[in-house]
Amino acid sequence: MLVLGIESSCDDTAAAVWDDGTVRSNVVSSQADLHEDYGGVVPELASRNHQRLIVPVVQRALAEADTDAGALDAIAGTYGPGLPGSLLVGLSFAKAFAQGLDVPLIGVNHLEGHVHSVDLGPIPPDRPFLCLVVSGGHTELVHVGEPFQYEVLGRTRDDAAGEAFDKVAQLFGLGYPGGPDIDRHAESGDPAFHDFPRSRLDDFDFSFSGLKTSVLYYLRDRSDAERERLLDDHLDDLCASVQAAVVDVLVDGLRRAVAETGVEHVAVVGGVAANGALRRRVEALGRDEGGDVSVPSLAYCMDNAAMIAQAGAQRLAAGHTSPPTLDVQSSLQL
Numbered sequence: 001m002l003v004l005g006i007e008s009s010c011d012d013t014a015a016a017v018w019d020d021g022t023v024r025s026n027v028v029s030s031q032a033d034l035h036e037d038y039g040g041v042v043p044e045l046a047s048r049n050h051q052r053l054i055v056p057v058v059q060r061a062l063a064e065a066d067t068d069a070g071a072l073d074a075i076a077g078t079y080g081p082g083l084p085g086s087l088l089v090g091l092s093f094a095k096a097f098a099q100g101l102d103v104p105l106i107g108v109n110h111l112e113g114h115v116h117s118v119d120l121g122p123i124p125p126d127r128p129f130l131c132l133v134v135s136g137g138h139t140e141l142v143h144v145g146e147p148f149q150y151e152v153l154g155r156t157r158d159d160a161a162g163e164a165f166d167k168v169a170q171l172f173g174l175g176y177p178g179g180p181d182i183d184r185h186a187e188s189g190d191p192a193f194h195d196f197p198r199s200r201l202d203d204f205d206f207s208f209s210g211l212k213t214s215v216l217y218y219l220r221d222r223s224d225a226e227r228e229r230l231l232d233d234h235l236d237d238l239c240a241s242v243q244a245a246v247v248d249v250l251v252d253g254l255r256r257a258v259a260e261t262g263v264e265h266v267a268v269v270g271g272v273a274a275n276g277a278l279r280r281r282v283e284a285l286g287r288d289e290g291g292d293v294s295v296p297s298l299a300y301c302m303d304n305a306a307m308i309a310q311a312g313a314q315r316l317a318a319g320h321t322s323p324p325t326l327d328v329q330s331s332l333q334l
Helices: 032-038 043-064 084-101 110-120 161-171 178-186 209-220 224-261 276-289 306-317
Strands: 002-007 012-019 022-030 074-080 105-109 129-134 139-144 150-155 266-269
Touching (some): 002 084, 012 043, 012 306, 022 306, 074 110, 105 110, 110 139, 150 224, 161 209, 161 224, 178 276, 224 276, 266 276
Parallel strands (some): 129 266
């Protein structure tokens, strides 16, 4: 089954070819440099650049897969959640391409794609498992049962973990996206330098707005000279302290879910799953609890089309297809 996946939910234009358990190609064109000056994604700029990039990205994916469009069995496209304009570009292309080739169209939930990214590894996890979905736009704890059965145990009540990293990085004068910069600086820092707050709620929901506000006040209550000196002398320590606060909350929620549900196999997916400290802590959790841990390779943590193609192939195998009237759903949930 040869499936072309298309992903354009935010600022990455991506296409990939999935062939019966093998990723034949996985092309991602990032717009990070374009949005860096704004400290975040500008939706109008993102959608315009998707329009410019979608055709060459798909052409490159087909070329790297050493196949042509006529050999495709289906087209899988992200239809939500995400930025409406960005989603519209990718889904419109997917619909037109599927209709032109007379092959099935499979709409894929972007979050479902992330959940299924763990299946791109050499040993897919057994079901059920607990999946922590952490990215710039989403932080959710999900119980994954039989194929396409999801129970959301908790989600963020305000900022997502990746969003908190991005906003704090901006306060520290770092680039966009902020998560990788914070991770890099934290490697040389002291996580005990400052005890930033951890929001631990009674249920499995998350909250990171308090952390962001705490960092803001921590810097604002100093003179310009003091703040500049602090960032010059202790940027690595501050990044490590912020990272520790985020990771503590995420791993604590996952640990409590393991204890309450009895599901020992855990997975972490999404852009923040590339964070080194989070990966180490989750692996330690697996050792402590005697369970298995699945974390995608770095290439499949970020937004990519391989996870969309693979999830689409699984849906097609189960007899699921989408009508040509499929529309984008920017607030789509699992």
